[in-house]
Amino acid sequence: MTDVELSERVRALVAEGGFAEAWASLRPALRLGGGYGLFRRAVRLLATAAGRGWTPAYRRETRLALLSTFETAELGELLPVACAIHGLRVEVHAPPFGQVEQCLLEPAGLVAFAPTHVLLAPSTQDLGLSDLVEEPEAVVDAVVARWTGAWRLVAELGARPVQLLFAVPDGDVLGNLASTVPRSRTTVVREVNRRLAAAASRSHVLVVDVDRIASDLGKRTWFDHRIWYATRQPAGYEGLAATAREIGAVLAADAGLGCKCLVLDLDGSLWGGVVGELGWDGVDIGPGSARGEAFRAFQEFLADLRDTGVVLAVSSKNDGAAAREPFERNPHMRLRLDDFAAFVADWRPKSEQVRDIVEALGVSPEDVVLLDDNPAECLEVRQRLPEVGAVVLDGPVADFPRLVASSVLLEPVSRTEEDTGRAASYTARGQAERLRGEAASLPEFWHSLEMTARVRPVTERTVERAAQLSRKTNQFNLTLRRRSPAEIDALRRAPDWTCLTIGLADRFADHGIVGLCLAGPVSGGELPIDTLVLSCRVIGRTAEHHLLAALSRHAADAGIRRLRGHYRPGPRNALVADLYDRLGFQRDDDGWFLDLTGTPPIDSPYIREQP
Structure with missing residues (x-):
């Protein structure tokens, strides 16, 4: 379904008062990179539904003050949607832009609002950098000092700072040479970002990497200079929606709403072909075909996620012994049986398999995301276990890592030793449960x-x-x-x-x-x-x-x-x-x-x- 078709479906459902169904239809698309049009449709949906006494099911609440150097009226409208797709209710307080220091040094308004988080939102344009910057080190020092100083003032309010980094400009008179010239605008902005990110990691400050968002979307799309001159909004509308999605993901992760467990399908998801028909040595994985190499790369991506603390499990409609054989015997498999905290392979509905995994691991359904190449299986799980996230692995296998990463369901805000050992801990939990029996x-x-x-x-x-x-x-x-x-x-x-x-x-x-x-x-x-x-x-x-x-x-x-x-x-x-x-x-x-x-x-x- 295209964005236009989905938008029309949601509009029709809202007209009939079907707010829950409309939100259930719209929410997965917003998680997976829905554009500005879908965000605006969601804004209207939530506003209309609230007027009729319906709201989504929220799991957490947060209060966000938005201090910016640019016009944020549009961003302030999109952020509640960006948070709601994770089950986070956000109340936004947005003083007029351009008053960051005034609001922090005379904080009566902020104190009255009592924010849990303060979003500090600068723009590249207000740095006022020429193509060749005079005294670049002093400029970097001044910019970093300004924003780290703001962090300290935010912390004094008892709130957590959320810092937007700067988008590196899309045009530089030096072209490719800009990356090698210390005085270039490109080099200076990158150094500002590097210094702020390093300081944030030491200061419990959350960071939203705007340059990564702009690069993923495309700088020519993210920047819209006409809108900047007309409204003092640095990003185009699609760029604004993408930035709101990432801010919402960071806030939700900080509230503990990130994914803890990925439940993986097998045939067509971790390898090509059906193992029950082809056998452990006949599935398409690893060298020999472009598709097999892409499946191997996807398994590498999942193994890296496991190393960051995401728990992996298997839910497969398959014969149990046949499903395990590739992990045990195929030398081209990157993932092995001991990489999974739970392994369910039988012929029951996927929702029953996923429910068993949730119970075995002791996690909440909201902490689980199913990855499956079959849209019907994802739909069945969404209908019977609406708290569980589901991502359809459609399109080329080579795009699976990007598809999963873009779902904003796996956003971490910090990394601890316990994150690294979480997957092994859940595997040990399964061993302990067998001992309990x-x-x-x-x-x-x-x-x-x-x-x-x-x-x-x-x-x-x-x-x-x-x-x-x-x-x-x-x-x-x-x-x-x-x-x-x-x-x-x-x-x-x-x-x-x-x-x-x-x-x-x-x-x-x-x-x-x-x-x-x-x-x-x-x-x-x-x-x-x-x-x-x-x-x-x-x-x-x-x-x-x-x-x-x-x-x-x-x-x-x-x-x-x-x-x-x-x-x-x-x-x-x-x-x-x-x-x-x-x-x-x-x-x-x-x-x-x-x-x-x-x-x-x-x-x-x-x-x-x-x-």
Whole structure:
């Protein structure tokens, strides 16, 4: 279906009041690179639907202040759509453009709005660079100082900065020589971007690489100088839609809404042909054909995603033994069986297979994306599991990596050691589940895992991982509070707060840091537990007992008389509703409490603390 046909279908559905169906039709196309026309159709859809009392299902909320050097009225209208496609509701506050420093130095308006994020949006045009820049180093220093200074002011407001980088100009009088000349406008803008990106990686600042967006779209399309002179908007309309999509993806990922698990079809998706007909040595993969090499390259792309922390699983309508044979015996396969955390191959509907994978891995359906070359299979999954994302692998195999990457479902905002080991951890989870089935009782199972833990104070090195857990954890999250890296960094330095992480290892894998406890401030001899979260990878291992045992010992040693616990019910955290009861806390009108003067600290008999 073309964009025009889709737009007309959505318009007809809206006219009939079919808002949910219209949004379900439009959302996948917006994820996969829908253009400005579809974005405008979505703006009208959401506005009309809201007037009739319907809104999409939102999983998170954020408040975004938009401080820019260019006109952002259009961008401000597109951003709610760009966030909504991920299940993120955003409220946008956009002061008049050109007042970045004024708004930050006299922040009454921002303080009243209370943003969670502040988008800092400069344009290349307002740099005012000539083709040959005088004193290029001083110019770069000044631009970098301006925006890093803005980051500090944003952080003082308790918000997280989101920095747009600069689009390298599409025209330079030096042509190809520009890249080799330090004074060229091209070189200066690239150096500004490099310096800002390097500083952002050290400062918990989110970055949107506008030059990459412009290059993907095409500089001649992204830049529209007529619009700049007419409206002071640096990008053309298609460029604006593409930029909004990427901003929405970054904000959603920061809210913990990124994809955790890719579920992969096999025939026609990871190799050419049908393995049940051709056998393990007859499928098209690797050298010998252009198509086979393209499938091998796609597997390389997926292997790289796995290395970044995306979990891979298989859902295939196939004979189970035949489906496994290429991974076991074909030397040209890049992926092997141990690259997958779950492998389901039978003749049931894909939705049932995917549901089994979700349950086996303990992830949420919203964290899963299916990749399949069959549109009918993707449609069946979308209809029966609407929370699961689905991407149809259509077109040439050589374009599969670009298609998946452009879906904005895989946007990371940070990289931690735990991300690198996540896939192996989920594979180990499957091994542990098999061990659970063999054990006579849960205590026997816990003992057989041979678990060790590392409870440590949050440090500068682990702040980002702590914030990741706070933002992304849903099922084992007692209070549903979401803390930014800057907030956690401030809390760990506060004298009346205790901020702890727990790392867990068992006989199958080292899972890295999997839990976070933020407790404070101390008041009247009582220490309230502000945040208690645990990764779904280790739910059911008693790690929460071990973490709270450490907190209770620390509190007792500090002379604190009580721990105070609270539970805030949400759509997916019912499994921890009775946690404090199970841990021996007593109930009163203000939640739960543990009297540290009359009872011993919490016990953790199944996990050994590492020195």
